[in-house]
Amino acid sequence: xxxxxxxxxxxxxxxxxxxxxxxxxxxxxxxxxxxxxxxxxxxxxxxxxxxxxxxxxxxxxxxxxxxxxxxxxxxxxxxxxxxxxxxxxxxxxxxxxxxxxxxxxxxxxxxxxxxxxxxxxxxxxxx
Amino acid sequence: xxxxxxxxxxxxxxxxxxxxxxxxxxxxxxxxxxxxxxxxxxxxxxxxxxxxxxxxxxxxxxxxxxxxxxxxxxxxxxxxxxxxxxxxxxxxxxxxxxxxxxxxxxxxxxxxxxxxxxxxxxxxxxxxxxxxxxxxxxxxxxxxxxxxxxxxxxxxxxxxxxxxxxxxxxxxxxxxxxxxxxxxxxxxxxxxxxxxxxxxxxxxxxxxxxxxxxxxxxxxxxxxxxxxxxxxxxxxxxxxxxxxxxxxxxxxxxxxxxxxxxxxxxxxxxxxxxxxxxxxxxxxxxxxxxxxxxxxxxxxxxxxxxxxxxxxxxxxxxxxxxxxxxxxxxxxxxxxxxxxxxxxxxxxxxxxxxxxxxxxxxxxxxxxxxxxxxxxx
Numbered sequence: 126x127x128x129x130x131x132x133x134x135x136x137x138x139x140x141x142x143x144x145x146x147x148x149x150x151x152x153x154x155x156x157x158x159x160x161x162x163x164x165x166x167x168x169x170x171x172x173x174x175x176x177x178x179x180x181x182x183x184x185x186x187x188x189x190x191x192x193x194x195x196x197x198x199x200x201x202x203x204x205x206x207x208x209x210x211x212x213x214x215x216x217x218x219x220x221x222x223x224x225x226x227x228x229x230x231x232x233x234x235x236x237x238x239x240x241x242x243x244x245x246x247x248x249x250x251x252x
Numbered sequence: 253x254x255x256x257x258x259x260x261x262x263x264x265x266x267x268x269x270x271x272x273x274x275x276x277x278x279x280x281x282x283x284x285x286x287x288x289x290x291x292x293x294x295x296x297x298x299x300x301x302x303x304x305x306x307x308x309x310x311x312x313x314x315x316x317x318x319x320x321x322x323x324x325x326x327x328x329x330x331x332x333x334x335x336x337x338x339x340x341x342x343x344x345x346x347x348x349x350x351x352x353x354x355x356x357x358x359x360x361x362x363x364x365x366x367x368x369x370x371x372x373x374x375x376x377x378x379x380x381x382x383x384x385x386x387x388x389x390x391x392x393x394x395x396x397x398x399x400x401x402x403x404x405x406x407x408x409x410x411x412x413x414x415x416x417x418x419x420x421x422x423x424x425x426x427x428x429x430x431x432x433x434x435x436x437x438x439x440x441x442x443x444x445x446x447x448x449x450x451x452x453x454x455x456x457x458x459x460x461x462x463x464x465x466x467x468x469x470x471x472x473x474x475x476x477x478x479x480x481x482x483x484x485x486x487x488x489x490x491x492x493x494x495x496x497x498x499x500x501x502x503x504x505x506x507x508x509x510x511x512x513x514x515x516x517x518x519x520x521x522x523x524x525x526x527x528x529x530x531x532x533x534x535x536x537x538x539x540x541x542x543x544x545x546x547x548x549x550x551x552x553x554x555x556x557x558x559x560x561x562x563x564x565x566x567x568x569x570x571x572x573x574x575x576x577x578x579x580x581x582x583x584x585x586x587x588x589x590x591x592x593x594x595x596x597x598x599x600x601x602x603x604x605x606x607x608x609x610x611x612x613x614x615x616x617x618x619x620x621x622x623x624x625x626x627x628x629x
Binding site: 135137138140141142144145148208235236237238239 | 413418419420423424428436
């Protein structure tokens with residue numbers, strides 16, 4: 126069982142993501158407010174993060190959050206979910222992961238599939 | 253920018269002719285009165301069609317003076333090649349044989365104008381003014397077109413994102429429902445239905461907005477009783493009012509005649525009154541009022557809801573803007589309603605403004621000019 130924090134401003138995406146994780150036996154908390162995300166990580170000390178790319182009014186909020194969190198918690202695995210890959214060619218892919226610009230562990234496209242998500246969490250946390 | 257330099261390439265086997273043109277245009281500035289624009293010229297020269305084409309391939313000038321009778325490739329051959337290459341440049345044929353036949357051929361191949369040898373400085377100035385006008389106007393049109401395409405693309409991108417969000421949510425619920433626990437089924441179905449509802453609202457708002465912007469919807473400004481529409485809107489939000497215990501207070505008059513398009517006024521009422529209920533606190537109040545000030549109708553909807561910060565008020569009327577915080581998290585909205593209200597208000601020579609105190613409530617005030625005075629109809 127891993128302790129996972131889901132950060133997404135869409136309440137339903139946060140709910141479905143956490144239900145999927147709970148079905149996989151993980152313990153989950155959700156954070157819907159971008160500004161509270163870092164503090165939530167600090168207090169919860171999760172084993173893994175599932176982070177949305179885009180928050181309203183700031184299309185790079187997820188990137189900025191990933192940098193802020195990685196600098197404080199360098200070993201915390203971050204899975205980034207995105208629906209910005211709208212086109213036949215991917216706008217972002219795992220190739221773009223970069224320790225200074227985009228310090229995450231894995232990209233996952235929305236809609237998230239339960240099997241994929243659970244597989245990733247156990248791969249990244251070993252739990 | 254009200255000044256631009258256009259590049260002219262002259263393709264002519266007689267350098268002396270080029271020097272003549274250069275002398276005339278070097279310090280010449282064309283003033284385009286209608287668009288208050290100054291145009292000057294930068295010139296280069298090539299002695300044959302082949303060299304000319306190579307030069308154009310490298311750096312396309314804005315226009316070309318092309319000699320009809322060239323050694324090697326003829327002027328018409330060059331013209332033909334340029335037409336096929338789809339280069340965006342205007343061509344003036346320069347010819348000593350200004351026969352009708354030549355003119356017809358060259359025009360068919362897309363020449364913009366003619367200069368017949370020998371030409372006077374005035375003739376050169378006349379033709380470059382015509383050309384400058386054409387080039388600058390079409391550049392402007394292209395820029396405007398490009399800007400429109402950009403705005404449209406941006407709008408569609410955001411729209412696609414907004415349409416995908418509920419799909420993602422519903423798909424997620426269905427994925428879990430497959431092997432979910434009984435107890436959560438009801439919640440997931442309820443949330444899915446709510447997201448579908450939000451999606452439908454977005455599509456409706458989108459259609460309203462598109463219809464207004466395209467001018468497709470015929471406006472019919474007639475004398476109507478604003479109170480009828482206000483009351484009807486109030487009835488449509490009654491279930492939500494009951495759920496939240498929100499009370500709507502309408503003006504005391506039962507009849508308030510205005511000159512307006514019924515559909516437009518209804519969209520404004522609907523958006524403002526339903527927002528005032530949706531973003532209200534439980535057991536809150538909504539006060540609707542409509543009055544006449546001079547030749548303006550002032551329609552206002554005031555609530556005792558969550559209110560807006562100054563920053564939120566500033567961006568509220570943009571497209572797809574939704575204020576998201578703990579309090580709005582459960583409220584479905586398309587982010588198009590208020591931008592539509594503003595478009596409609598402006599279409600009616602008025603505007604919309606918001607007065608708000610964070611945590612205490614907001615008041616939206618729409619002014620509409622009555623273009624036709626009551627009584628004239």
